[in-house]
Amino acid sequence: MAKFILDDADIVVNGVNLSDHCSSVTIDDNSDEQDVTAMGADNKQVLLGVGDGTMTAEFFQDFAAGSVDATLNGLQGSNTPFNVVVKPTSAAVSATNPKYTMSSVLPNYQPLAGAFGAPSKVTAAFRNTGATGIVRATA
Amino acid sequence: MPKYKVCGTAAVLEHAPGKTFTADLDSVQEQRLLDGGAIKRVGGDGRPAPEKPELSLSEVRKLAAEAGVPDAEKLGSLKAAATALRDTPTEEAQALARQLSDDKE
Numbered sequence: 001m002a003k004f005i006l007d008d009a010d011i012v013v014n015g016v017n018l019s020d021h022c023s024s025v026t027i028d029d030n031s032d033e034q035d036v037t038a039m040g041a042d043n044k045q046v047l048l049g050v051g052d053g054t055m056t057a058e059f060f061q062d063f064a065a066g067s068v069d070a071t072l073n074g075l076q077g078s079n080t081p082f083n084v085v086v087k088p089t090s091a092a093v094s095a096t097n098p099k100y101t102m103s104s105v106l107p108n109y110q111p112l113a114g115a116f117g118a119p120s121k122v123t124a125a126f127r128n129t130g131a132t133g134i135v136r137a138t139a
Numbered sequence: 140m141p142k143y144k145v146c147g148t149a150a151v152l153e154h155a156p157g158k159t160f161t162a163d164l165d166s167v168q169e170q171r172l173l174d175g176g177a178i179k180r181v182g183g184d185g186r187p188a189p190e191k192p193e194l195s196l197s198e199v200r201k202l203a204a205e206a207g208v209p210d211a212e213k214l215g216s217l218k219a220a221a222t223a224l225r226d227t228p229t230e231e232a233q234a235l236a237r238q239l240s241d242d243k244e
Contacts, residue, residue: 014168016177017150065176066147074171082168 010090011057013126014082016071023121024058025086027100029134053102053128055084061112061120069111072124076109084126095138103130141169141237143178151177196220199239206231 010019032049062068075082081103093099104126114120128134140161145151151172154160159181164172172178194202199220204211207229214220217239224236 014171015152016147016172016175017153020149064147066145066149066151066172066178070147070175071149071171071177074174080167082171 004088006088008089008091010085010087012083012085013057013071013124014075014084016066018057018059018068018071019090021059021062021068022057023060026054026056027086027134028054028056029100051133053134055086055100055102055104055126055134056123057086057126058121058123061122068122072106072109072122073111075106077106079105079129081105081129093137093139099137100134101137102126102128102134103132105129142181143172144181145177146179147177149177194239199235202235203227203232206235208232 008019009022009025010017011022011025012018029051030053031051034047034049035044036047037044059068059072064070082105084102084104086100087093087097089097091097106124106126109124110122112120113122140163142159142161143151144159145154145156148156150156152160152162173180194217196214196217199217200211200214203214203220203224206224206227208214208220208223208227211220211223214223221236221239224232224239227233
């Protein structure tokens, strides 16, 4: 896969494909940095600690059955995890179109937020709750 | 395995809107999808499953007998009936067991 324009990302939340309402998506896979620099060192030494993951998506709000609100509303505030799956494009999973899966919870959900005359959008920050964090698969 | 129809405009579990599919969903995901209106349960012909009124013990006994449950007329409670139905390996018995389970919820 060459350089590409992000215009066909695929996002599935709890089995529901919300891609056609999604305007942006970010996958943030990270680990805590722990400073273990000791006396006598000339340079800082950093070790990676506990991993973490967040998938953030911005959606155009839609209150229709089975759409954005109906999907997200039932997930917010529950400790029972659900999967969020993101791909760069809607094509099948492959080495050039990897799939990122995260067992998630949704701590916050603002069903309505916006200004006069602007499209109603919601931002959902899905937080990792699985032991494996964000899992990348190519098949 | 239960059969569902995708109701909204979004694909669900890689099934396009309007399509029916069978899946063995975990109960939490199933309930979330049903509550959100993304899917609905359908009968074997793809049409909406009929409303299931709560059954009385006498009705359950009668249906259990038809479903092949031995000594169905002696069942003492709905709980006992549900257990007996789950232990009876006919499609009718399993369907009735699921219905009883749904009614309890």
